[in-house]
Amino acid sequence: MGSSIQKAIALILSADRELLNILGTTARVSLTSSVIALLIGVPVGIWLGACRFRGRGALVVVNRTLMGMPPVVCGLLFYMLFSGVGPFRHLKLLFTVKLMIVAQVVLITPIVVGNMETYVSDIAPAMRETAKGLGFGLGKRFLLLLNECVYPIFSVYLLAFARAIAEVGAVSMVGGAIAWKTNVMTTAIMQYTNRGNFTLGIALGLILMTLSLIVNVVLSLMQRRMSR
Template sequence: MEQAVQLIASGDRELLNILSVTARMSLSSSLIALLLGVPLGLLLGACRFPGRGLLLVLNRTLMGVPPVVCGLIFYILFSGVGPLRHLHLLFTVEIMILAQVVLITPLLTSHMETYVAQIAGPVRETAKGLGLSRRKTFLLLLNESRYPIFSGYLLGFSRAIAEVGAVSMVGGAIAWKTNVMTTAIMQYTNRGNFSLGIALGLILLVLSLGMNLALSLLQRKVAS
């Protein structure tokens, strides 16, 4: 434990590299997933149209896809014999981000759809009473959803930094290139390098605690 704390305090180069790759992957994938999931969630929550039920079932199915299966699909697509091999994305941070987006977007879509479905009716009534246009009604709905949007991003980021299966398959956990916190903890612990594994574990726990506190505060804002 003492050596782990020293690694954190001294700013160990390998530790900082792992944190940098993790931040790049998690921040990018959760932001892209947010940009995709929020509009989809608003559409599914506020509108009734043919095929909506099918889209909801499809989204819930995607939410239940095991990360390793997602990783396997991406591996096959981008490997040397896959149809997308010419893109040369396998074992890069970019393909890790893509895999994370596929895993996180359904989660954020469902998060937004659940909340918007509850407030869409009252918002429409308010907008109708005020004589607002469809565009202004949409903006009002978006404004009322601002806290769930922020909490959705935190939810997506939490999922991203905790992911192991998909990122290890498509990223390969290559040192100084695609090794992230979760894969590094597993890798270094298996090698007997407990100091670095514990250091990364401590940082991950602190991050998880911070994000859970932020989520709790946002949920209180929504409830009030």
């Protein structure tokens, strides 16, 4: 175990080409999917949290259900849609990074929507009453609401990114964990461990844990700043 960790650290320090390729693919998939999820989820979450309309409760329940969707179910859905017998087979997206990103967007967006909705619905009534009482128009009220959401947006993004980078079920099913093409950190750890190559698995695990630590430190700092 000790020697494996030593070898793994040496592999990281040597900037191994395969390791760099896996890291690059992971960064591309996770960053792109989390940014797209943020761009979709933040406006929807703010809208759900701030507005009262018929059917809002049902939408919130549907979103909460999607927040708990198992990644393998998401992967299975996309596999069926894009496989050789699926309705979208002509797009030839199965086992590509593009489809991995789409699958992750579907997985992560409900998390962004849910977190934003919870935050906004908590502050929106009091904010609306005060801002309306001051005679502020819709535009100014919206800008003030956005200003209130700056830190929550950052922390929601970090959550989304953490979920994306640690996700394995969906990306392995739709990406196929093809070496030098669609292999990301989590799928590579599984693959190399199955082959008995613990060194690369441990190296990737160390990197993943370090990234998780960084995300959590940033999140804690932001939460402290928000509570100030």
